[in-house]
Amino acid sequence: MAYGGLQEFLREQKSxxxxxxxxSRxxxxxxxxxxxxxxVASANWILGELASCLPEDIxxxxxxxLLKAxxxxxxxxxSCYPVxxxxxxxxxxxLENDYMPPEWYPLLQVIVGRIGYEDEENSILFELLSSVVGAANENVxxxxxYIVSSLVAAISKHMHPxxxxxxxxxERGFAAxxxxxxxWENFLREEVELDQSSGKWESGQAAIAKAFSALLQQAWLTHIQPLECEVSAPPSCIDDSSMLLRSIILSVSERNVIEELKLSELLLVWADLIGDWHAWEETEDLSVFDCIKEIVNLHSKYELKNFIVRQMPPPPAPPVPPxxxxxxxxxxxxxxxLQYPSATWRACSCVHTLLHVPKYxxxxxxVKQSLTISFSCAAFSRFRAIQSKPSSLWKPxxxxxxxxxxxxxxxxxxxLKKDEDGGFALWGSALxxxxSSSLEPRLSLESEIKLAVLTLAKVVERLLGLGNPGSSLLQDCYASLMEAAVQLKEVQEDEENDEGDDEEAEDKEDDNEESEDDDEDSEGDECEETEEEFLERYAKAAVNLENNTLVEEGDVEDQxxxxxxxSLDEVDQLxxxxxxxxxxxxxxxxxxxxSSQLISKFLKAYPQLTYLLLHS
Structure with missing residues (x-):
């Protein structure tokens, strides 16, 4: 409390x-x-406490x-450990108060040089390293x-079966x-955009992948005994491990690299670990979803072993594929x-990837049918929990x-029909x-609308097969099919126009930069939130939270x-x-x-189909 008061006092003083x-003191x-x-340790602590109110010139x-200390x-x-x-x-x-050292390498050199000497100190240094990498980002x-191998060696000493x-x-080492x-991934992406990729970066990626693979092999593969089918590796650091695994995957440029890095074996253990994962955290585990998509892409290129069907284990294990x-x-x-509302968008996005990208x-x-059953049950259970009122989670x-x-x-x-309240009709009506809705939630992306068009066409076909052409659900789905087809055409045309406008906008960007900055400043002044608007916004958020429909910030980005x-991309929706x-x-x-308005919009979008409607 004393230092908190001192902070407030110093903020009120001149710099x-x-x-x-x-x-002086x-x-x-x-x-x-x-x-x-x-x-000196006390002085360090004081400077840390006062970091938020230190003037820039000091x-x-x-x-x-502090670097000297x-x-x-x-x-x-x-012992100078306290120092x-x-x-x-x-x-x-x-660093948390936005101080950027003139050079990052001396600090990195000190941190990496000290890691490995004392167990208790290693944990603190890994935490510092995470802060440095987070603040410096591509600058380091x-x-x-050049440093990842020594870090992996230090972490390995503390890992025991x-x-x-x-x-x-x-755990802190994995986080770092x-x-x-x-x-490194962000750095490489910038280099590729600048067309500066070279053998230097490829060798760097290979070195990182080799070090990460060695660490994960020690963490996971040493737990597998001969003839064992089940994995007993500890489920620690799943999110950070997924990031390391993804980095390994991104380094693969040839099939032989998969064998060298034991990637198939690592993926098997990782899949078993996440398949039995229940320790959900609202702000973690997101790297798992990114890793899933990279794995599917890798399989599309090289057909990974044990990806869709696992090989039968040798005797005396039961003759059942794990x-x-x-x-x-x-x-x-x-x-x-089912359990992770803030990751619903990401999870559902991966559902599409797993069902449509691999070649079965x-x-x-x-296997595909089993996945379909599992995903359908989970998604419908989630929908039933939120279906009382349209929300952003309806769409995924x-x-x-x-x-x-x-x-x-x-x-x-x-x-769906096992549901007592007519699950199939509920889902069809929601789709x-x-x-057809002009309100949120609504479909906005081309891939979403195309999926809806294909699905509605199939629903119409199936409903007619039931012999009830006058049902309200069939009427709604047919009208929505036409509306979705119109919207799909509009989105495709807008994207074509945007591509042409982008080139023109790039030429004018430099000329308009200053005026845009002025506009942004004025918009910021005009759009300042009032107290009443603030309270109203938080009241809505509280209602959404109570109804379990609040979407986390990360999910908004996922939309x-x-x-x-x-394979559905190859289908001609027309x-x-x-x-x-x-x-x-x-x-x-x-x-x-x-409605005449719907027919008019449809014929305007698809004039080549006029004969079908006018002669029907």
């Missing part, structure tokens, strides 16, 4: 006052001839003193290939490596949809069921609502990404729509009429 106070302690470790001197060696029998630990904490405070990326959960130093993997990679992923996604053979159709779960329906219509119908339709109208329009419209 010269704080600078003079620190220069604190910094001299770092240059005295007789070092007093515990006094931050460099403070950082230099971070390197302080023990004095005979006197180094408090210096690390104070440097973290500086070119150093990563019987250790569950992992020690704190291992995951941040480094992300930083869980494959995709089955483990499927179990994780089903559980995520006749022998593996059983309804579309996930749509993907399942296109794979096995009869199977999914059977699952029709998403296609902006197209879903992967795989032929599908034309076929539905030609075959079913007269039957469906007996005694019924479509």
């Amino acid at each position: 010269e006052f704080t600078a003079n106070l620190v220069r 604190v910094l001299p302690l770092y240059s005295v001839s007789v070092c007093l470790p515990y006094l 931050s460099a001197d403070v950082y230099s003193s 971070l390197q302080m060696l023990d004095k005979g029998d006197t 180094r630990a408090s210096a690390a904490g104070a440097i973290v405070g500086l 990326a070119d150093h990563i290939p 019987s250790s569950e959960p992992w020690p704190q130093v291992v 490596l995951a941040l480094m993997a992300q930083s 869980q494959s990679i995709i089955e483990g992923i499927g179990a994780f996604l089903s559980e995520a949809i 053979s006749f022998e593996t159709e059983g 779960v309804v579309l996930a069921i749509s993907s399942c329906y296109l794979c096995y219509p009869a199977v999914v119908e059977g699952i 029709a609502f998403l296609c 902006e990404h197209d879903i992967e339709l795989g 032929k599908v729509v034309a076929s539905s109208i030609e075959r079913y329009h007269n039957v469906i419209m007996q005694g019924q009429t479509l």
